Amino acid sequence: MEKTRYHVLLAENDPAAADVAIRALTKLSSNYEIEVVTRGDECIRLATTGQYDLILLEYNLPVVHGSKILESLGRAGITAPVIVLTDEGSEETAVDIFRNGAADCIVRSPNLVKILPIVVRENIEKFESFRRKEESERQIRELRNLNENIVANISSYLLVLDQDGRILQANRTFCASVGVRDDALAGSSIVEWMAPTLIQESGLLATLRKVGTTGAAANLYGLVDSTDPEHPRVYNVRVIPLDVSEEGRPLNEGSEIDRRILLILQDVTEKEKLGKEILETREYLTSLVESSIDAIITTDTQGHVTFCSRSVQEMLGYQPGEIVGRAVGHHYARGVDEAHFIMERLRQHGKLKNHETEFLAKDGRRVPVILSASLLRDHRGRVIGTLGISKDISERKAADQEIRYLKEFNESILQNIGSAIIVADNEGRIVYSNPAASAVLGYSRAEFETLDIWRLFLPNEDSPHLWRTISRGETFQGAETIASKKGGATIPVGLSTSVLSDARGARQGAIGIFQDLTEIRALQQQVLQSEKMASIGQLAAGVAHEINNPMGFIHSNLFRMAEYMDELKAGFAHYEELRRVVAQGGSDTLRTAMDALEEARQRIDFDYVLEDFAKAIGESQEGAERVNHIVQNLREFSHMDTGELVMADINKCIESTSNIIAHMLRYKVRLVKEYGELPMIRCFPRQLNQVFMNLLVNAYQAIDGTGEIRIQTHAEDDRIVIQILDTGRGIAPEHLHKIFDPFFTTKEVGVGTGLGLATSYNIVLKHKGSISVESRANQGTTFTVVLPCS
Numbered sequence: 001m002e003k004t005r006y007h008v009l010l011a012e013n014d015p016a017a018a019d020v021a022i023r024a025l026t027k028l029s030s031n032y033e034i035e036v037v038t039r040g041d042e043c044i045r046l047a048t049t050g051q052y053d054l055i056l057l058e059y060n061l062p063v064v065h066g067s068k069i070l071e072s073l074g075r076a077g078i079t080a081p082v083i084v085l086t087d088e089g090s091e092e093t094a095v096d097i098f099r100n101g102a103a104d105c106i107v108r109s110p111n112l113v114k115i116l117p118i119v120v121r122e123n124i125e126k127f128e129s130f131r132r133k134e135e136s137e138r139q140i141r142e143l144r145n146l147n148e149n150i151v152a153n154i155s156s157y158l159l160v161l162d163q164d165g166r167i168l169q170a171n172r173t174f175c176a177s178v179g180v181r182d183d184a185l186a187g188s189s190i191v192e193w194m195a196p197t198l199i200q201e202s203g204l205l206a207t208l209r210k211v212g213t214t215g216a217a218a219n220l221y222g223l224v225d226s227t228d229p230e231h232p233r234v235y236n237v238r239v240i241p242l243d244v245s246e247e248g249r250p251l252n253e254g255s256e257i258d259r260r261i262l263l264i265l266q267d268v269t270e271k272e273k274l275g276k277e278i279l280e281t282r283e284y285l286t287s288l289v290e291s292s293i294d295a296i297i298t299t300d301t302q303g304h305v306t307f308c309s310r311s312v313q314e315m316l317g318y319q320p321g322e323i324v325g326r327a328v329g330h331h332y333a334r335g336v337d338e339a340h341f342i343m344e345r346l347r348q349h350g351k352l353k354n355h356e357t358e359f360l361a362k363d364g365r366r367v368p369v370i371l372s373a374s375l376l377r378d379h380r381g382r383v384i385g386t387l388g389i390s391k392d393i394s395e396r397k398a399a400d401q402e403i404r405y406l407k408e409f410n411e412s413i414l415q416n417i418g419s420a421i422i423v424a425d426n427e428g429r430i431v432y433s434n435p436a437a438s439a440v441l442g443y444s445r446a447e448f449e450t451l452d453i454w455r456l457f458l459p460n461e462d463s464p465h466l467w468r469t470i471s472r473g474e475t476f477q478g479a480e481t482i483a484s485k486k487g488g489a490t491i492p493v494g495l496s497t498s499v500l501s502d503a504r505g506a507r508q509g510a511i512g513i514f515q516d517l518t519e520i521r522a523l524q525q526q527v528l529q530s531e532k533m534a535s536i537g538q539l540a541a542g543v544a545h546e547i548n549n550p551m552g553f554i555h556s557n558l559f560r561m562a563e564y565m566d567e568l569k570a571g572f573a574h575y576e577e578l579r580r581v582v583a584q585g586g587s588d589t590l591r592t593a594m595d596a597l598e599e600a601r602q603r604i605d606f607d608y609v610l611e612d613f614a615k616a617i618g619e620s621q622e623g624a625e626r627v628n629h630i631v632q633n634l635r636e637f638s639h640m641d642t643g644e645l646v647m648a649d650i651n652k653c654i655e656s657t658s659n660i661i662a663h664m665l666r667y668k669v670r671l672v673k674e675y676g677e678l679p680m681i682r683c684f685p686r687q688l689n690q691v692f693m694n695l696l697v698n699a700y701q702a703i704d705g706t707g708e709i710r711i712q713t714h715a716e717d718d719r720i721v722i723q724i725l726d727t728g729r730g731i732a733p734e735h736l737h738k739i740f741d742p743f744f745t746t747k748e749v750g751v752g753t754g755l756g757l758a759t760s761y762n763i764v765l766k767h768k769g770s771i772s773v774e775s776r777a778n779q780g781t782t783f784t785v786v787l788p789c790s
């Protein structure tokens with residue numbers, strides 16, 4: 001490129017002359033930048049920096065003379081033109097000046113102002129063109145160098161041949177491959193150095209000749225050198241005619257001269273292999289994409305669909321043609337906002353993973369999918385669009401929903417079921433409990449989770465049932481065992497167990513379902529009791545009836561016998577009178593008979609017999625009385641008389657009953673009555689009175705010395721509760737379950753028949769109520785009667 005400003009160094013010690021020179025140069029052009037030095041040494045120093053395009057030199061400079069300066073610049077290789085200004089016009093000086101290397105010489109004259117710019121300009125132009133030439137030569141040199149280097153080092157084989165295949169030149173790669181030096185190759189035929197298969201199959205020689213004659217380049221692809229059959233090599237060959245004009249026409253067209261041909265053999269074995277691999281990979285990828293059940297959609301940067309896999313069609317019901325080219329935003333059920341959101345995420349993070357969204361199918365269905373997307377880039381890394389892979393999760397969603405539903409369903413069953421449920425893991429730790437389990441055992445859910453099955457269930461035989469289920473897979477149905485409640489109390493439970501397994505059938509622990517049997521046991525007891533009562537009641541009724549009849553005539557006979565006894569006694573009073581009369585004046589016969597009678601009387605202790613006979617009759621009458629009483633009790637027990645069902649105030653019943661026995665209690669027992677407000681109930685008052693009487697008498701009889709009997713009543717929901725508490729000796733634990741049995745008594749013969757509580761039990765049961773007892777030895781007993789209001 002041509003310079004527009006030139007640097008000129010002006011070496012001039014006369015300021016006036018310098019001024020003239022400056023004005024002469026700057027008058028016509030502003031292209032000069034002039035620097036002035038006044039001494040020869042300064043001139044050398046600056047000029048040898050090489051930054052000047054031209055040097056104007058006053059020949060007679062102080063310190064260093066002009067001739068010396070020229071010499072120095074020549075030595076320093078300064079090529080910028082030096083124009084010498086001199087006052088002397090002698091030829092000798094001029095010769096000297098030019099010999100020393102000046103480019104020009106101007107003798108000062110009044111014309112200097114006109115001449116100087118012309119000379120300067122000429123010299124600068126000359127220098128410019130010299131410099132340009134030098135530059136292009138340098139470039140050529142460099143290019144040649146580069147070319148040679150490329151040719152030498154290129155991995156392809158380069159050969160310059162004549163059109164008969166004789167080698168004129170070969171590059172280093174080729175020489176190295178055949179193991180021969182360049183000059184040894186020269187003049188030999190290519191046939192000698194290349195594999196016959198390669199030469200023959202390719203028709204290389206024919207191609208060379210054709211290129212030689214036509215001057216048109218030719219390409220041969222995929223030539224195979226199978227010298228080593230294990231590793232055949234593949235070449236692409238380019239045959240280029242040299243001596244071709246720039247427009248591509250052969251030089252010396254039509255002439256018979258031998259044309260030189262450049263042969264470039266490129267080993268493409270690896271490339272071929274790669275290409276094949278790429279092809280295979282591409283096919284693989286394509287089939288992968290097409291066979292993928294996930295929908296694959298690519299878009300351009302504007303969000304227009306550029307590709308969609310076949311599965312899109314199955315998922316959304318569109319033909320690929322209906323989607324490609326359209327904005328992908330149309331297919332999101334949530335609309336273009338969703339597309340923007342996804343694009344924004346991609347822009348920020350480059351990818352989007354497992355994003356749940358919905359597509360709109362052609363028929364308007366919303367198809368839930370999980371979308372993963374990433375930016376698509378070209379080989380230079382520029383973003384060219386997006387790639388989205390979507391998995392249809394409709395089924396999964398439905399399954400999820402089903403699972404959720406089932407979980408909720410299960411949970412609500414577990415939460416609301418009356419059976420207690422606990423789940424233990426393989427170590428026996430409690431991992432789940434339901435509210436019923438909390439209700440039965442008293443632990444909160446959180447507390448359960450700190451416990452294990454050994455804490456909850458007492459070992460049965462060798463280990464708790466649940467542990468046998470966990471460790472051996474044994475299961476139980478309604479097994480009766482004992483559970484410990486919070487606080488240590490134990491209760492009977494009915495336990496069923498099953499193995500808890502995961503989806504693959506591996507044992508994960510055990511599930512235990514149990515029920516508190518306390519109440520059931522009590523009920524069972526009651527049922528047992530009432531059955532017993534019923535059968536005994538029948539028996540009693542029969543016995544009472546059977547005894548009652550004979551007792552009737554025994555009783556009346558005894559009464560009559562007592563009467564006869566009295567009459568007999570009265571009759572005997574006449575015997576003594578008879579004996580006295582006979583002794584005073586009776587005949588011997590009469591006296592003998594009288595003595596025999598007297599002897600018999602003595603012998604059988606007649607008086608005693610009479611006396612004892614009367615006593616025996618009295619005792620029998622008492623016994624009969626007792627039997628009557630028992631029969632009476634038996635009749636009551638078996639409800640032989642039922643009385644009438646009427647509305648009654650229970651407090652009043654109790655009050656009248658307690659009044660009957662009040663005198664009996666008087667000195668021994670303090671009677672406390674705490675009546676609550678009670679509704680009237682429909683009942684058999686006479687029978688209930690009998691119950692209260694029996695309970696009060698029992699309480700009284702249980703108190704040795706002095707004590708207290710407390711009567712409490714209160715209403716509760718739709719029932720009334722009557723409690724009779726005493727401070728008596730209590731009931732031994734082993735008797736507790738027997739006291740309601742008929743004829744069970746601990747009292748002396750004649751004191752109790754053991755029918756009181758049995759009768760009371762029957763009466764209360766008949767009222768659909770319940771009677772229960774609690775007792776502590778030496779502290780007292782509480783009987784509780786509960787009667788329903790309706």
Ligand SMILES: Nc1ncnc2c1ncn2[C@@H]1O[C@H](COP(=O)(O)OP(=O)(O)OP(=O)(O)O)[C@@H](O)[C@H]1O
Nearest residue numbers: 698699702730739745746747752753754755756757
């Ligand atoms: N309040 C009580 N304190 C201590 N023991 C009692 C009490 N009530 C009942 N019992 C025991 O229960 C037994 C049975 O009582 P139940 O009333 O059925 O018969 P009894 O009182 O022995 O005879 P009966 O009532 O026929 O005269 C009693 O013998 C006694 O051992």
Ligand SMILES: [Mg+2]
Nearest residue numbers: 694698756757
């Ligand atoms: Mg009694």
